[in-house]
Amino acid sequence: MLRVELTDAIVEVVIDELAEKGYARTSMDGVARRAEVGKSSLYRRWSSKQDMVADAVSQLSVPLVDIPDSGSLRGDIERAFEMVAQWLSDERLGRILPDLTAEAKRNPALAKALTEHLENPRRAKAEPVLDRAIARGELPPDVDRELALDIFAAPIYWRYTVRRTEITPEFLATLTDSTLAFLGARPAKKRRR
Amino acid sequence: MLRVELTDAIVEVVIDELAEKGYARTSMDGVARRAEVGKSSLYRRWSSKQDMVADAVSQLSVPLVDIPDSGSLRGDIERAFEMVAQWLSDERLGRILPDLTAEAKRNPALAKALTEHLENPRRAKAEPVLDRAIARGELPPDVDRELALDIFAAPIYWRYTVRRTEITPEFLATLTDSTLAFLGARPAKKRRR
Amino acid sequence: MLRVELTDAIVEVVIDELAEKGYARTSMDGVARRAEVGKSSLYRRWSSKQDMVADAVSQLSVPLVDIPDSGSLRGDIERAFEMVAQWLSDERLGRILPDLTAEAKRNPALAKALTEHLENPRRAKAEPVLDRAIARGELPPDVDRELALDIFAAPIYWRYTVRRTEITPEFLATLTDSTLAFLGARPAKKRRR
Amino acid sequence: MLRVELTDAIVEVVIDELAEKGYARTSMDGVARRAEVGKSSLYRRWSSKQDMVADAVSQLSVPLVDIPDSGSLRGDIERAFEMVAQWLSDERLGRILPDLTAEAKRNPALAKALTEHLENPRRAKAEPVLDRAIARGELPPDVDRELALDIFAAPIYWRYTVRRTEITPEFLATLTDSTLAFLGARPAKKRRR
């Protein structure tokens, strides 16, 4: 019977607070104050700060779009990289993802939320890239999909988040070449359609 | 003239506390208590918890060993991967690295400490792998060293820390093949020695 | 058109809660829960906790019995003292009377309820003692009835409730003697009947 | 090592809050706010609200003065009654005494504080009245001192605090007569001095 619009409003505030202050400095009192809500309304919904944040993350409307068929694996990968780069540098998500990643090491609920609501959707968006490449004959049908989906994100995350380095177009260009090789890509076999 | 041996003792305690409890639950009071030291002795040395941790990290004796020449790039990479995997699952370092990475986004001092004392040494240890491969003719002399050094760590970090997945020998085996392709490796040109 | 039987059931619960937990730890939520009633049913009847308690007290069936004619003022006083002592050490009333007394200082409704439903009935029960004593010639007809009715309760309340001391038979015996003097009692003039 | 002047300032605030709001509505947060002090400073000194109040009561500088020798028991009693009446109608003490009395039923620490710091001093002030009366021959040497000390306070407390009635000079006059009888007072045996 919890008022849904109130829940949504609170979640919005949680995400804003997380983005502005990070996980540690986001407080229940602060969220309640900013949402103009009693603390009881928070604890009626979630049993702890960790719970609340995990739930808020679940509802983070990730700015994920489908990767359009560019006609080649190379083109598709370029688009996929751009998506990840934008994702990580996003105002809201980018600022909290490292915090959440760290916190998830201790908090299974948060870990689950992150996997299901952030990583899985991202992977789902990238799957068609592999399908199309296999159909084109650019990738072998038995390509290691797990590894392929990892490699679309890992190097960019590493550079941007762990090493705190700029993501330049040159980097992405070189990365694209190497990633094609990583995947064992071949030229498209023949005209499809 | 702060007593150096006291500073060292405190740093030891900080590292232990971080490893045991993580960044967030490490407290100044706790460190002072465990080091049998007044809090003033902490704040005389560092201006905040973040500062103190950054400094402690600088003095983290990273368990990095030289990568011995295995005779082939493949062998060297396998050893390099093992090193990274051990590093991340290390009792002390592995438990706090995600915390520190997140914190570093807001704390330049910590960012600098991480880069200089963790990432740079790691890269330095991996450089000879590239040198040897070039000498063997397995890698072109103009290989993108930055990218190569990234790719030794990024996929493993992604799997282990971000996706919270087991690092299996099978994964490392497949990863090795793909990484060789990623780097554009060729068979060694001629018999060495 | 509030359901009367519901009101009565709630009042019962209020009295029980008061007796078990005292005024401060009696909560509206607790009463509602125990009476299996919505909180609205409470606030529909009373505007606050204080109001509710005041009303409950009004309906407290005080265990007051008539003081039988013992044939002498001394005997009647002894019975009256016993009655007060039992009253104050009563399971239900005794535990809350100090609370209510304190609360009544700020709450006129409660004050009125206490006076009308507790003190006045008690005085009414003691009046015949005076009447009989006057008839017997033990007390002058113009005895200060107000003061006399006070003195039947005041010393015992003081000892038991304010000073938190045991009420012993010895105390009551001495008190009886002194009280007879206090009232200016004389031996009975003659045989009545 | 607690700062004594801070403790004193807090105690002052506690007493003021008690007098203004009563026990129940006196809050730790409120005291901290008014004393411009952190809550931790409260809990460093006392383990709970009950503790704090008990201690504050201990330090209540009771406006007790010695009862001067009026030359007769009657005069001394009149003065003693006035003292009690002023005590109970005192701005600070009178407003909280009923609260504290009620609370003390559940709180032994508070009970002890009340006995030692309020009731015992009051009794000590009244003792000389008895001594002098015995010396004058107005009271027998074996008078029941306990009961005598009770009767100096009980009727007035009952009227003023329990029955919430005005204390009038007429009442006190009548009470004085009856109290002399209660005590079994006789005329002074002989000229003193």
Added chain:
DNA sequence: ATGTAAGCGAGACGGTACGTCACGTCTTCAC
């Protein structure tokens, strides 16, 4: 007989206070 009012239980709501913990600052005292 059916509409409409009201009582009802349930419990969400914005608040305030509880007692605990950690932060970073400041003060005291011993050496």
Added chain:
DNA sequence: GTGAAGACGTGACGTACCGTCTCGCTTACAT
């Protein structure tokens, strides 16, 4: 003057009630 000890103000934690309020559901009277 360094250091141990720890008090200080601040503010977050998660819990418990307060008194208000909004829901559907039931009951009962008036049409």
